[in-house]
Amino acid sequence: xxxxxxxxxxxxxxxxxxxxxxxxxxxxxxxxxxxxxxxxxxxxxxxxxxxxxxxxxxxxxxxxxxxxxxxxxxxxxxxxxxxxxxxxxxxxxxxxxxxxxxxxxxxxxxxxxxxxxxxxxxxxxxxxxxxxxxxxxxxxxxxxxxxxxxxxxxxxxxxxxxxxxxxxxxxxxxxxxxxxxxxxxxxxxxxxxxxxxxxxxxxxxxxxxxxxxxxxxxxxxxxxxxxxxxxxxxxxxxxxxxxxxxxxxxxxxxxxxxxxxxxxxxxxxxxxxxxxxxxxxxxxxxxxxxxxxxxxxxxxxxxxxxxxxxxxxxxxxxxxxxxxxxxxxxxxxxxxxxxxxxxxxxxxxxxxxxxxxxxxxxxxxxxxxxxxxxxxxxxxxxxxxxxxxxxxxxxxxxxxxxxxxxxxxxxxxxxxxxxxxxxxxxxxxxxxxxxxxxxxxxxxxxxxxxxxxxxxxxxxxxxxxxxxxxxxxxxxxxxxxxxxxxxxxxxxxxxxxxxxxxxxxx
Amino acid sequence: xxxxxxxxxxxxxxxxxxxxxxxxxxxxxxxxxxxxxxxxxxxxxxxxxxxxxxxxxxxxxxxxxxxxxxxxxxxxxxxxxxxxxxxxxxxxxxxxxxxxxxxxxxxxxxxx
Numbered sequence: 001x002x003x004x005x006x007x008x009x010x011x012x013x014x015x016x017x018x019x020x021x022x023x024x025x026x027x028x029x030x031x032x033x034x035x036x037x038x039x040x041x042x043x044x045x046x047x048x049x050x051x052x053x054x055x056x057x058x059x060x061x062x063x064x065x066x067x068x069x070x071x072x073x074x075x076x077x078x079x080x081x082x083x084x085x086x087x088x089x090x091x092x093x094x095x096x097x098x099x100x101x102x103x104x105x106x107x108x109x110x111x112x113x114x115x116x117x118x119x120x121x122x123x124x125x126x127x128x129x130x131x132x133x134x135x136x137x138x139x140x141x142x143x144x145x146x147x148x149x150x151x152x153x154x155x156x157x158x159x160x161x162x163x164x165x166x167x168x169x170x171x172x173x174x175x176x177x178x179x180x181x182x183x184x185x186x187x188x189x190x191x192x193x194x195x196x197x198x199x200x201x202x203x204x205x206x207x208x209x210x211x212x213x214x215x216x217x218x219x220x221x222x223x224x225x226x227x228x229x230x231x232x233x234x235x236x237x238x239x240x241x242x243x244x245x246x247x248x249x250x251x252x253x254x255x256x257x258x259x260x261x262x263x264x265x266x267x268x269x270x271x272x273x274x275x276x277x278x279x280x281x282x283x284x285x286x287x288x289x290x291x292x293x294x295x296x297x298x299x300x301x302x303x304x305x306x307x308x309x310x311x312x313x314x315x316x317x318x319x320x321x322x323x324x325x326x327x328x329x330x331x332x333x334x335x336x337x338x339x340x341x342x343x344x345x346x347x348x349x350x351x352x353x354x355x356x357x358x359x360x361x362x363x364x365x366x367x368x369x370x371x372x373x374x375x376x377x378x379x380x381x382x383x384x385x386x387x388x389x390x391x392x393x394x395x396x397x398x399x400x401x402x403x404x405x406x407x408x409x410x411x412x413x414x415x416x417x418x419x420x421x422x423x424x425x426x427x428x429x430x431x432x433x434x435x436x437x438x439x440x441x442x443x444x445x446x447x448x449x450x451x452x453x454x455x456x457x458x459x460x461x462x463x464x465x466x467x468x469x470x471x472x473x474x475x476x477x478x479x480x481x482x483x484x485x486x487x488x489x490x491x492x493x494x495x496x497x498x499x500x501x502x503x504x505x506x
Numbered sequence: 507x508x509x510x511x512x513x514x515x516x517x518x519x520x521x522x523x524x525x526x527x528x529x530x531x532x533x534x535x536x537x538x539x540x541x542x543x544x545x546x547x548x549x550x551x552x553x554x555x556x557x558x559x560x561x562x563x564x565x566x567x568x569x570x571x572x573x574x575x576x577x578x579x580x581x582x583x584x585x586x587x588x589x590x591x592x593x594x595x596x597x598x599x600x601x602x603x604x605x606x607x608x609x610x611x612x613x614x615x616x617x618x
Binding site for chain 1: 523
């Protein structure tokens with residue numbers, strides 16, 4: 001490490017990129033898919049069609065269910081039907097320590113829904129920010145990896161000697177390593193503002209998990225007060241201990257709606273049935289970079305307004321703007337495509353970087369690769385092709401698992417991890433060039449099967465034409481890659497080349 | 507943030523980046539005979555930066571200061587992606603594509 005600054009930065013870039021690459025590839029791919037979370041959720045609930053139910057009425061239907069099934073809860077949450085989720089979601093806490101419980105109701109009747117149980121696009125979203133693990137553990141892994149990725153990004157910029165000279169360059173006709181390096185460089189440099197923004201704002205969204213000490217020491221364990229004082233949540237009102245009849249929800253919601261231009265998203269009832277019960281109407285975030293939800297809070301019994309949330313303190317405004325920029329809820333269809341493309345380029349930067357590590361360390365002809373190289377090659381296969389296989393299997397499971405299956409939503413996730421795990425095992429056992437071709441073809445076939453299976457198992461016709469087209473495009477891209485690998489088998493036989501090398505030559 | 511405003515942005519960014527690309531010796535050689543003369547390279551560079559500045563102005567005018575910069579950066583990335591594809595696979599298409607981008611930008615501006 002006594003070389004120049006640039007060499008030490010190159011060392012840092014190489015190893016920081018390698019250790020976080022596999023996790024961050026999964027985070028980038030699932031995060032990119034999450035730009036279309038709404039569309040994925042709609043596709044995964046084919047029984048449901050948009051329901052035109054007044055939000056206030058839907059809130060009353062949810063509350064009616066909770067009155068019967070959770071009369072002693074400390075908090076009720078009723079999410080009213082949304083475009084992507086034409087259902088009433090009810091959630092309740094029996095105590096502050098108890099896990100949150102939930103049920104899903106039909107928007108028209110208020111009875112438990114008969115639609116297939118699925119996590120929809122929320123599943124990939126949860127993989128994105130906590131890897132579907134226990135929240136604390138998963139968020140720490142993602143957050144720590146993202147911080148190392150930020151280090152890799154900055155050291156990568158320092159390492160790259162010819163950012164401007166090679167700005168538009170992709171030499172696919174030179175050596176394999178050159179091709180992979182150019183691919184890594186141009187996907188990295190062209191979307192660099194996005195990569196920096198998304199990694200940084202991603203870390204910021206996890207700030208309270210990664211750095212809880214500021215809030216913990218300033219508020220002495222009363223983290224709730226922090227969110228109240230920064231204007232993010234209304235103050236909690238203690239129960240009075242005597243029952244009282246609350247006002248119907250629909251008129252309260254109508255009064256709240258008269259003050260706010262955004263549509264209603266959720267109703268929160270604290271201490272339901274109590275004389276001191278409060279009702280909060282939570283609205284969708286207004287158009288703007290910042291991600292913040294206006295709220296109007298009522299006294300449940302008298303109907304008096306006790307709080308209005310909307311304007312934030314400056315620092316909280318900056319924080320929610322970072323959140324908003326990360327989530328890009330503001331982006332219309334055209335801009336969303338650009339965000340999606342940037343996400344794809346981010347995933348490609350990581351994937352090409354991982355492959356480049358292995359290609360640059362390819363052993364001389366005749367010598368066997370050592371354990372480390374075989375391990376990296378195996379993990380590369382298992383991640384770069386295994387994750388798409390898992391996602392395709394997840395979508396197929398949504399259509400093929402019986403609707404009445406017990407714990408169906410969990411099974412869908414099980415299929416995702418099962419397929420991914422299987423692909424990873426195959427990759428680790430056979431880290432060869434042939435496996436790239438075979439697994440690439442398998443992934444392509446799985447994606448191409450999705451529209452077909454969907455058409456055979458549902459009666460929605462061309463309702464999901466955009467989703468189907470995207471699946472076909474992904475399938476064709478994977479098939480194209482696999483074909484490139486197999487086509488270059490011929491010349492590759494004369495000298496021992498790894499699959500990635502033949503990919504680069506293609 | 508309408509599709510036509512993004513299209514206007516993309517077209518201007520593409521034209522600007524294409525001019526900057528052609529101002530470079532290596533890429534100029536791939537399309538024309540030899541490196542550009544000094545005056546020609548300078549003219550192309552000026553055109554390129556003007557295109558990128560025009561794209562920024564269009565973004566801020568059509569999508570406001572709130573979203574304009576985000577849209578501008580997004581459009582630069584999208585346009586550069588198309589351009590790199592053309593540079594590596596169909597270099598001869600760059601000039602006609604860049605010239606076609608200008609009336610496209612005008613049409614998109616008219617629609618916005």
